Amino acid sequence: MYEERFDKRKFDELRPMEAETGIIPNAKGSARFKIGNTEAIAAVYGPEEVKPRHIEKVNKGIIVCKYDMLPFSVPDRAKPGMDRRDIEISQVITNALNRAVILEDMPRAMVNVRIYITQADAGTRCASLTAASMACADAGLPMRDLVAAVAAGKIGDSICLDLTKEEEDFHEGGATDVPIGILPSKNEIVLLQLDGKVTREELKKVIEIGKKGAMEIYELEKAALKRRFLNESKS
């Protein structure tokens, strides 16, 4: 049984978060998102000419996303470069951003998104997606909405929000991890994966709690994007 969380949080409480934009001057847009010990940095380049040429679309733009964990981000050294897991996560993030960015407005163009994990403590794909959507907005791309993503899940018999690595590896009763990404103002799910076992009713509750957490993240994202301009007007 899992009655109290390892870090004494409530079951529907997020870890402390930080968000910041405009951290990479050479990129068109950039953002940093930190939740607990997980930290992701995203940079957006473009729109620009498509390379390689054969992936070009004549009626809309494309997003090319690369997710990578830096060698020092995990206790064991992570091998630099893309492995199978990185390719999968890049793909799900691309799919989510395809819904968020209005690609029809930039035919024959390509947007490059680079995401690096500097610290990993579970929930990296959600942190990456959140950071990437903020970076896209910072780059001035036309977007339908920002994306807010968070992992929810089940540990033992209790439904939890924002799992840590310690909780993901919980053995008695097993742990289930469900990353959820939503377009908050449309209430539309753009990322939903499941790793573990849940019943149908439990999954509904998990998604419910995940959406609630994502709304909190959305408020932080909005504040972070606006902060740069509000601060400047005071100085």
Place this chain on the structure above:
Amino acid sequence: MINVKNFDIVTPGELLSDERNGREGTYEENEKVYSQFLGMVQISDRGINVNPLAGNYYPKEGDDIIGEVTEVSAKYWVVDINAPFYTRLDMRDVNFRAEEGELDRYIDIGELVYARVFRVYTNNAADISMRGTRYGKLESKMVSKIDPVKLPRLIGKEGAMINMIKDETKCDIVIGQNGVVWVDGEDNNRAAALSAIKFIDEHYVDSDLAEKVRRLLEDVRGKI
């Protein structure tokens, strides 16, 4: 119901109104108007506009732009105009007689040209032309880049800001509508003008920007 005020800063996806009165920088879904950009709201009688606070240059016909030559071919130059796509300057569209195959004698790689956008394709690629006496090659390499969406602040009301910078620094300044600014003058003056442009780039949402720039220029000149 309009949910926002004039000069509010909005993020993409923020609900603006449900009156179907969205204009530039907005989109409509289920009869509601949302913002497309991270931008500033401007409400007029005709509807709601969102002006992006950051963004790319998309060429428009008739824009005067400054570009850098990146490639010379037998019949045309390839010019980087700070837009998503590279641009072609054909040898027939220049205001001097060019010999085919010897185009690098006139304009070489790395040199700057002042030209006009005369054709825009559906994918926002453009062709430029140098026909007309006001266009040509720019000699000096002193350029500064500013986000194109910030250009209105750099120019000011009827050119007030840019004329003030020109008068204060005694520099010759040419602004390309693609966000490239070319500055010519004595070394010290040029540095002062460039620092003013950089200041506007960073502080363009400030109120009474003109006063601040004037103070900055006086400061810089005091040190020299």
